Amino acid sequence: MGNHASVILFNKPFGILCQFSGNEKNLSNFINEKGFYPAGRLDKDSEGLMILTDDGKLQHQISNPKFDKEKTYLVQVDGKVTHDAIAQLSQGVALKDGLTKPAKASVVQQPDWLWSRNPSIRKRKNIPTSWIELKITEGKNRQVRRMTAHVGFPTLRLIRTQIGDWKLNNIKLGKYECL
Template sequence: MLLFNKPFGILCQFSGEEKNLSNYIDVKNFYPAGRLDKDSEGLLLLTDDGKLQHQISHPKFDKEKTYLVQVEGEVTNQAIIQLCQGITLKDGLTKPAKAKIVKQPDWLWDRNPPIRKRKNIPTSWIELKITEGKNRQVRRMSAAVGFPTLRLIRTQIGAWKLGDIQLGQYQYG
C-alpha cells in the first residue's frame, strides 16, 4: 500500500496530458484505490492488490473517509446538525455524516494557487467523516447547507492516515 499526499491540481491517473500521478510516483503496478478530485488535496491510497482496491473504493464496504473542509462563511451549528442527519442531493439522500467545527490546523501546507479571499466574507473549517463516495459529495453537501467549499483535504481513509507525509510525497503503509 502506498499513501500519497496529493497536491491540488493533480489528476488521479498515471497518463494524460495534464499533471498526474506519474509526476510524483515512480513505483510500478500500483493504482489508486478510489479517487480524489483534481481540485482536492490530501490522502490518496494506491495498491497493487485488486481485491484490496475493491474493498477500499466500493461503497458497500462503508470505509470511513475523513476530510478537512474550508468553507466560505462562519459555519453554524444548524449546518453541522444538517450534515449529521444526511443531506438530500440531486442523486438522493446522503448517509448521515460525522461533522464538527474545527480550527484551521497548524500543520497545514500552503495551497498553490491559494484559495480566493474576500475581504468581507470570513472562512471556517469543518471536519467531515463520510462512508459514501458520491461524485463531489463533500462539496455538494457543504453547498447544500449554505457553506460552499473553498478547500478540501482528505486526511484519513479507514485506518490509513495522512500523518506527516509531505505534500507530493508518498510512503509505504
C-alpha cells in the same frame, strides 16, 4: 512473496489528476513505483490522502462503497458555519442523487500543520471562512462539495486526511510512503 498487499499513501497536491497517464499533471509526476493503482478517487481540485495498491482485492475493498470505509475530510468553507448547517450535515442532506448517509461533522480550527495551497484560496475582505471536519462512509461524486453547498457553505478547500485506518500523518505534500 507472501500475500501481503503493498500500499502507498500519497499526499496529493491540488490540481493533480488521479491517474498515471494523460497530458495534465498526474500521479506519474510523483510516484515511480510500478504496478500500483489508485484505490478510489480524489478530485483534481481536492488535496490530501490517496491510497494506491498493487492488490486488486484490496483496491476493490477500499473503493467499493458497500464496504463503508470511513473517510475523513478537512473542509474550508465560505462563511461562518452555523450549528444548523453542522446539524444538517450530521443528519444527511438530500442531494439530486438521493439522501446522503448521516455524516460526522464538527467545526474545527485550521490545523497548524496545514501546507499552503498553490494557487491560494481567494480571500474576500469581509467574509470569514470556517473549517469543518467531515467523516463520511459514501463516495458519491463530489459529495463533500455538494453537501456543504447544500447547507449554504460552499467548499473553498478540501483535504482528505484519513481513509479507514490509513492516515495522512506527516506525509509532505507531493510525497508518498510505502507500507
